[in-house]
Amino acid sequence: MKPAPPDNSPLRIWHPFTQAALDPAPLRIVRGEGAHLIREDGSRTVDAISSWWVTLHGHAHPRIAAAVAEQARKLEQVIFAGFTHEPAEELAARLRPWLPADLTHMFFSDDGSTAVEVALKMALQYWSNLGRPERREIIAFEHGYHGDTAGAMSVSDDSPFTAPFAGMRFAVHRAQSASCARCPVGLRRVSCRIECAQSLEKLLEQHGGRVAAVIIEPMVQGAGGMIVHPAEFLQKVREQCTRHDVLLIADEVMTGFGRTGKMFACEHAGIAPDLMCLSKGLTAGFLPMALTIATDRVEAAFRGEDRLRTFFHGHSFTANPLACAAACASLRIFDEEPVFERIASIAQIHTERLAQLREHPAVGDTRGIGTIAAIELRAEDAGYLSSLRPKLYRFFLERGVLLRPLGNVIYLLPPYVIEPDDLHRVHDVVAEAIHTLL
Ligand code: PMP
Numbered sequence: 001m002k003p004a005p006p007d008n009s010p011l012r013i014w015h016p017f018t019q020a021a022l023d024p025a026p027l028r029i030v031r032g033e034g035a036h037l038i039r040e041d042g043s044r045t046v047d048a049i050s051s052w053w054v055t056l057h058g059h060a061h062p063r064i065a066a067a068v069a070e071q072a073r074k075l076e077q078v079i080f081a082g083f084t085h086e087p088a089e090e091l092a093a094r095l096r097p098w099l100p101a102d103l104t105h106m107f108f109s110d111d112g113s114t115a116v117e118v119a120l121k122m123a124l125q126y127w128s129n130l131g132r133p134e135r136r137e138i139i140a141f142e143h144g145y146h147g148d149t150a151g152a153m154s155v156s157d158d159s160p161f162t163a164p165f166a167g168m169r170f171a172v173h174r175a176q177s178a179s180c181a182r183c184p185v186g187l188r189r190v191s192c193r194i195e196c197a198q199s200l201e202k203l204l205e206q207h208g209g210r211v212a213a214v215i216i217e218p219m220v221q222g223a224g225g226m227i228v229h230p231a232e233f234l235q236k237v238r239e240q241c242t243r244h245d246v247l248l249i250a251d252e253v254m255t256g257f258g259r260t261g262k263m264f265a266c267e268h269a270g271i272a273p274d275l276m277c278l279s280k281g282l283t284a285g286f287l288p289m290a291l292t293i294a295t296d297r298v299e300a301a302f303r304g305e306d307r308l309r310t311f312f313h314g315h316s317f318t319a320n321p322l323a324c325a326a327a328c329a330s331l332r333i334f335d336e337e338p339v340f341e342r343i344a345s346i347a348q349i350h351t352e353r354l355a356q357l358r359e360h361p362a363v364g365d366t367r368g369i370g371t372i373a374a375i376e377l378r379a380e381d382a383g384y385l386s387s388l389r390p391k392l393y394r395f396f397l398e399r400g401v402l403l404r405p406l407g408n409v410i411y412l413l414p415p416y417v418i419e420p421d422d423l424h425r426v427h428d429v430v431a432e433a434i435h436t437l438l
Pocket of ligand 1: 111114116143146148223251253254255280424
């Protein structure tokens with residue numbers, strides 16, 4: 001039998017993280033405004049997760065939209081090898097004052113995963129350029145998540161996301177993370193001395209001479225369940241990396257640009273990494289772009305007369321001028337508007353509302369930092385595939401709230417301009433779900 005001619009079949013859209021038979025049909029959004037996503041019929045959904053953690057100052061923010069439009073009329077794209085442009089230079093100048101003094105060289109890529117790939121490759125080539133190619137191993141943390149490309153999946157912890165790809169993930173050493181709700185060494189935060197950090201210390205003692213870098217999500221492990229760790233843990237990680245002369249990569253893809261109450265999460269611990277990955281909020285959620293920012297010491301290893309010292313990595317859209325213009329406009333908003341006051345008022349509402357849920361028998365833990373609030377529910381099938389997740393997701397959507405629980409962990413991560421009334425309504429809907437579904 002002749003197969004049906006392909007021109008009869010429509011081209012269907014294949015959505016990420018979606019199972020057509022199990023998940024609600026995708027909602028068609030025609031407009032965004034503040035923290036709202038608006039449909040054709042005018043109905044609104046409160047975007048309580050900043051559209052996968054990217055939106056900062058609100059959807060379709062007029063100042064950012066204008067900056068992108070203006071740039072589009074001047075220069076939409078130009079190759080970035082051997083060329084440069086004003087929006088990239090302006091971005092470097094605007095970002096400089098926010099960064100730790102030691103981070104002096106920024107390298108562009110496209111998204112969080114590629115920022116991580118770049119950091120890993122830089123770390124390996126750094127040692128190779130220094131004549132130490134045996135330093136090629138990576139240490140990452142339990143519960144970590146760093147993206148969906150092959151290198152980023154390798155450093156991410158094992159999960160249903162990575163299971164089919166075991167064969168393409170390179171091996172890493174995995175240290176315990178400070179997950180206080182389920183302490184890996186059976187202690188309590190009130191009296192512990194961050195003993196969990198000894199796991200990294202042991203790995204560094206055993207393998208230090210072969211390790212190129214340690215990669216960490218500073219202060220919050222996002223996709224792993226919004227696990228907030230004590231600043232002292234991050235300080236110990238920094239100290240240990242310094243002592244063993246291993247590079248520290250801070251993956252601030254989710255935590256960067258104010259999400260945790262500081263511009264960058266590393267500030268909570270007063271530390272600076274050797275390489276920092278930024279994306280998501282970099283363009284305030286307007287366009288995909290990423291940065292991997294290196295210290296002078298790292299970049300210096302790539303300088304010289306020898307061509308082979310070059311970092312041979314570059315994507316077609318490296319430093320896209322439209323994305324740079326969006327990033328500059330966002331940083332102007334940080335300079336000129338009370339962004340950190342908005343962040344502080346979100347944090348205050350989160351704290352009040354989480355306190356009301358803490359004693360509920362279905363709630364195992366509540367935690368938060370800055371604009372992030374998480375409620376871990378007790379579940380027999382805890383984990384990303386928990387049966388609670390689809391029920392909760394539907395429940396929230398039916399009430400006009402976009403929340404995508406990470407398995408049995410409900411979390412809020414709203415744009416900074418969310419109105420207090422909307423934020424309270426999101427918390428009300430979460431409380432209603434806990435009281436009615438559990
Ligand atoms: N690192 C972290 C910490 C992340 O949370 C994510 C995305 N959730 C990534 C990297 C990957 O970013 P992207 O999805 O833009 O590739």
